[in-house]
Amino acid sequence: SQQGEEDPQALSIQEGENATMNCSYKTSINNLQWYRQNSGRGLVHLILIRSNEREKHSGRLRVTLDTSKKSSSLLITASRAADTASYFCATGTDSWGKFQFGAGTQVVVTP
Amino acid sequence: DVKVTQSSRYLVKRTGEKVFLECVQDMDHENMFWYRQDPGLGLRLIYFSYDVKMKEKGDIPEGYSVSREKKERFSLILESASTNQTSMYLCASSREGPPFYNEQFFGPGTRLTVL
Numbered sequence: 001s002q003q004g005e006e007d008p009q010a011l012s013i014q015e016g017e018n019a020t021m022n023c024s025y026k027t028s029i030n031n032l033q034w035y036r037q038n039s040g041r042g043l044v045h046l047i048l049i050r051s052n053e054r055e056k057h058s059g060r061l062r063v064t065l066d067t068s069k070k071s072s073s074l075l076i077t078a079s080r081a082a083d084t085a086s087y088f089c090a091t092g093t094d095s096w097g098k099f100q101f102g103a104g105t106q107v108v109v110t111p
Numbered sequence: 112d113v114k115v116t117q118s119s120r121y122l123v124k125r126t127g128e129k130v131f132l133e134c135v136q137d138m139d140h141e142n143m144f145w146y147r148q149d150p151g152l153g154l155r156l157i158y159f160s161y162d163v164k165m166k167e168k169g170d171i172p173e174g175y176s177v178s179r180e181k182k183e184r185f186s187l188i189l190e191s192a193s194t195n196q197t198s199m200y201l202c203a204s205s206r207e208g209p210p211f212y213n214e215q216f217f218g219p220g221t222r223l224t225v226l
Contacts, residue, residue: 030211042115042201042217043154088153092211099210100170101146101154 004032004089004102012108019076021105023089024069032065032072033090037104043088046074079109114138115218117202123224130189132221134202141207143185144215145169145177148199160185161207192225199223 007022023032031050035043047063049056049072056063062075076083086106092099118133136143142161146154146169156169158177166177174196178186185204189196199222203215 030209033211033214035217040199040220040222042219043203043215044217045214048214092209099156103151103153 004091004100006087006089006102006105008105009103010106010108012110013079015080015109015111017079017109019079019083019107019109021074021087021107023072023074023091023102025072025089025091026070027093028067029091029093031092032063033092034061034063034072034074035088035090035101037086037088039085046087076107079107081109081111083107084109115202115204115216117200117218117221119221120219121222121224123226124189124192125226126193128189128192128225130192130223130225132187132189132200132202132223134185134187134204134218135183136185136202136204136216137183138204138216139182140204140216141182142205142210142213143179144203144205144210145175145185145187146201146203147171148201148220154201157187159210192223194225197223197225 004023004025033048034046037043049065060077065072086104088104090101115136144159145157160166160179176188202218205213205215
């Protein structure tokens with residue numbers, strides 16, 4: 001099973017609204033990464049947050065990490081139609097083999 | 112502009128055929144990865160390579176092999192394609208070090224259909 005599990009599976013919002021999605025994981029991690037995938041394309045890296053960080057910002061993106069709850073959230077503020085995509089979290093530990101992606105949250109932003 | 116390219120966007124093959132998927136990166140990255148992506152399952156790692164001629168199995172290596180003869184090129188081989196290998200295949204690369212440490216750069220993907 002995936003180390004990271006996103007919630008919700010799908011999200012539909014209107015332009016200008018905020019979108020929040022969550023990622024929960026099972027074991028201790030070194031860092032957590034968020035990626036975006038536009039329909040039928042490769043993934044694009046958004047943010048990397050390390051286990052000793054609690055919050056990170058990049059433009060309209062805000063990521064939080066709560067290691068006590070083993071969860072992370074990705075907030076997209078003032079969403080645009082171009083934010084329509086699937087969003088994946090990926091978690092990693094010390095081990096080479098333990099870097100795993102979740103199943104993703106599909107976000108649809110309507111004009 | 113950094114780039115990971117994959118040889119085909121769409122590929123249709125027949126059961127039993129040998130299939131080659133090629134991936135090339137121009138960032139001088141040490142690490143390269145092959146994933147497959149299926150609905151509801153996210154990305155699953157097939158194989159990765161941390162150096163030329165070095166390879167390690169990922170979570171689902173059965174039915175696949177890989178080759179890395181040059182630093183910039185990582186090939187995925189389906190020895191005898193089967194219908195359950197119909198999927199989206201994604202190649203990625205990253206700088207040296209464990210995969211959790213650095214961001215991965217992805218190619219556009221190859222959608223393989225095995226009939």
